[in-house]
Amino acid sequence: MRVWPGRPYPQGAMWDGEGVNFALFSENATAVELCLFDHEHQDQESHRIRMEECTDLVWHVYLPEVRPGQLYGYRVHGPYEPQAGHRFNPSKLLIDPYAKALTGVVKWSDAMFGYRIGDPKEDLSFDERNNAGNVPKCVVIDQAFTWGGDQLLNTPWSKTVIYEVHVKGFTMRHPDVPEQLRGTYAGLASPPMIDYLQSLGVTAVELLPIHHFVNDQYLTEKGLTNYWGYNSIGFFAPDIRYSSFPEQGRKVYEFKTMVKTLHSAGIEVILDVVYNHTGEGNHLGPTLCFRGVDNAAYYRLVPHKERYYMDYTGCGNTLNVRHPRTLQLIMDSLRYWVLEMHVDGFRFDLASALARELHDVDRLSAFFDIIHQDPVLSQVKLIAEPWDLGEGGYQVGNFPPGWAEWNGKYRDTIRSYWKGDGGVLGEMAHRLSGSSDLYSASGRQPYASINFVTAHDGFTLHDLVSYNHKHNSANGEDNRDGHDHNLSWNCGVEGPTDDPQINEVREKQKRNFLATLLLSQGVPMISGGDELGRTQQGNNNAYCQDNEVSWFDWTLTKNNQHLLEFTKRLIQLKTNHPVFQRRRFFQGRRIQGSEVKDISWFHADGKEMMDEEWGKGFRSLGLRLSGDAIEEVDAKGCAIYDDTFLLLLNAYHEPISFTLPAHKKGVRWELIFDTSLAECNKRGPLHKGGEEYHLGERTCALLRLMPGGERRG
Known part of the structure; x- marks a missing residue:
């Protein structure tokens, strides 16, 4: 086989139409071998090529006879000195950190470790067994794809509604998705799933990790799997397990087709990415890629x-983002997913870990700086999970401009309020109005807050209102995993019940949570399936449940039709009314040309809240959003106007009579929904200002101002 010197950039395997350039960074290696494999014999390489060229710490070679579909891996030579931080072992075939596709999954055996399992010296020992038959092979791909006119959708943050979902779990049991496509990228892009997402009204799907990941050995031994996928080993490769066309590099084509199809439906694709750690674990973990x-x-x-x-x-x-080549790896990966795969944004798992320069979380770290100045990445949606597990890792509200955040304080406050806790009304007001206390000082706007009540990690919405404690025994850890607290009120009855009264109260609590979420300022994120009443039978840490516990039960669309239709209506209210999607924080004052404040807060007696009253333990609240006082303009400079809405909230265990504010003379309030009503999707009667509205226990209601008492569309 002919061998040419090649070039050090770009890293990975790059097909140029004539041959393939291979480039691998290793600062401390003494030698690198490129190993080529035939598809029929993947336990032994067909060629082993010593890479003689090394430029700027990048080893490289060009093979003019290699074509797309070629399988390969690396063997890297160097010191095996764990106490000095070096763990080179050329007996171990390694995955290319820049591999664009992989052939399969890790097959666990003792040969997957760089040391001898069972040796008293543990990882200080050295294992010489060849693991080639147990390691996924990297695949050279042809990057060509007919995108046509596809481009990033750039849906404004203020108009964004996110739907968090798992590729496999979403489609695995849908009766209208062809069986061979269930659980795959192609299944997610199939007409039944596109129709469902469009009918729901969401503008973006946030996909749980699709980077190729490692299924932990301890889970495999228990007959379980890392279903969520937060254990990445390939930051450029879409996971083969979600592909209906796994041969060679076709999974890349399938992923691109999924993105293009979702874009054609007006739906953005946001990836949940895990750059804070890899699937190689601690010092006793396997040698798969980066370690070797x-x-x-x-x-x-x-x-x-x-x-x-x-x-x-x-x-x-923890990945070492202080090293320029590791930082380059992350940035190259992000740009690849935007430029080559056309994704619209990213949610960064445990993002605080990426911000640690030395030990403390530093909002001005190199990671933030380089993204902020990058002409590609600074223009896509960037969402931080603003915490990690280290000291000082909880950083809600502390990320820099350009970033949105999972607002953990929003989740906790909304749950606490609807549980009936006293003393949270002041914080509840902050969360409903966009969390200016967290984001305004840094120059950010309400859409910096990604609002959520539930997510993949924790109870589903149905389970949140149905269980007092976690039920995680199926995870094989004696129910010790997951947090054992439920910040919701669930009638004191654990799990399923035949009591219709209890079930109706639970349904009302679901409606309360969804209404609060979708009518708050900021960007709502719905945990996929909550709109259907999806349950995990009380498991609040279903990361290893790749089965019916986690997969969508689509029969719920019939059994929970009222909840689904209510959710759709809420999303329509959110997206159709600028007053619920403000791009700026409220001022709490009268705007020029208007007789009323942009936002007002009311007691149940119809009088405005006084500053000293916020901490008095009230559990009911009225919130008026004045559509005639929106201090914003559209793209052409025209003032934006909307209807005026009144949101009434009562988390108390008894009903109250709420006096409706007059607002203006001669107007009426039209009931849009009341969560205590079984038919809460139907609009109700008109009410005069000054009249009392009967607001049930643990209930919220929305009313719209009707000038002159006339209904509008």
Whole structure:
């Protein structure tokens, strides 16, 4: 086979129409071998090519006879000195950190570890067994794809409604998705799923991790799997397990087709990405990729004890974003998914871990700086999970401009309020109005707050109102995993019940949560299936349940039709009315040309709340959003006007009579919905200002101002 010197950039395997250039960074390696494999014999390489060229710490070679579909991996030579941070072992075939596609999954055996399992010296020992038959092979791909006119949708943040969903779980049991496509990228892009998302009204899907990941050995031994996928090993490769066309590089084509199809339906694609750690675990973990390529460069090691890893993630290791090549890897990966795969944004798992320059979380770290100045990444949606598991890792509200955040304080406050806790009304007002206390000081706007009540991690909405405690025994950890607290009120009855009264109260609580979520200022995120009453039978940590516990039960669309239609209506209210999607924070004052404030807060007696009253333990609240006082303009400079709405909230265990504010002379309030009503999707009667409205216990209602008492569309 002919061998040419090649070039050091770009890293990975790059087909140029004539041959393939291979490039691999390793700062501390003494030699690198490129191993080629035939599809029929993947336990032994057909060619082993020593890479003689090394430029700027990148080893490279060009093979003019290689074509797309070629399988390959690396063997990297260097010191095996764990106490100095080096773990080179050329007996172990390694995955290319820049691989665009992989052939399969890790097959666990003792040969997957760089040390001898069972040796008293543990990882200080050295294992010489060849693991080639157990490692996924990298695949050279042809990047060509007919995108046509497809481009990023750039849906404004203020108009965004996010739907968090798992590729497999969403489609696995849908009766109208062809069986061979269920659980795959193609299944997600199939007409039944596109129709459902469009009918729901969401503008973006946030996909749980689709980067190729490692299924943990301890889970495999229990007969379980890492269903969520927060254990990445390939930051450029779509996971093969979600592909209906896994051969060679076709999974990349399938993923691109999914993105293009969703874009054609007006739906953005946001990826949940895990750059804070990898699937290689702690010092006793396997040697799969980064550890064998250059352990000291890719990982944060304990100073003066380099055998061990800094663990801000709870997963055994933390990527070393202080190293320029590791930072380059992350940036190259992000740009690849935007430029080549056309995704619209990212949600960064445990994002605080990426911001740690030394130990403390630094909002001005190199990671933030380089993204902020990047002409590609600074223009897509960037969402932080603003915490990690290290000291000082909880950073809600502290990320820089350009970033949105999962607002954990929103989740906790809304749950606490509807549970009936006293003393939270002031914070509830902040969360409903966009969390200016968290974001305004840094120059950000309400849409910096990604509002959510539930997410993949924790109870589903149905379980939140149905269980007092977690029921995670199926996870094989004696119910010790997951947080055992429920910040919702669930009638004191655990789990399913035949009591119709209790079930109706639970349904009302679901409606309360959804109404609060979708009518708050900021960007709502719905946990996929909550609109259907999806349950995990009380499991609040279903990360390892790749089965009916996690998969959508689509028969719920018939059994929970009222809840589904109510959710659709709420999303329509959110997206059709600018007053619910403000781009600026409220001022709490009268706007020029208007007789009323842009936002007003009311007691049940119809009088405005006084500053000193917020901490008095009230559990009911009225919120008026004045559509004639929106201090914004559209793209052409025209003033934006809307209807005026009144949102009434009562978390108390008894009903109250709420006096409706007059607002203006001669107007009426039209009931849009009341969550205590079984037919809450139907509009109700008109009410005069000054009249009393009967607001049931643990109920919310929305009314719209009708000038002159006339109904509008």
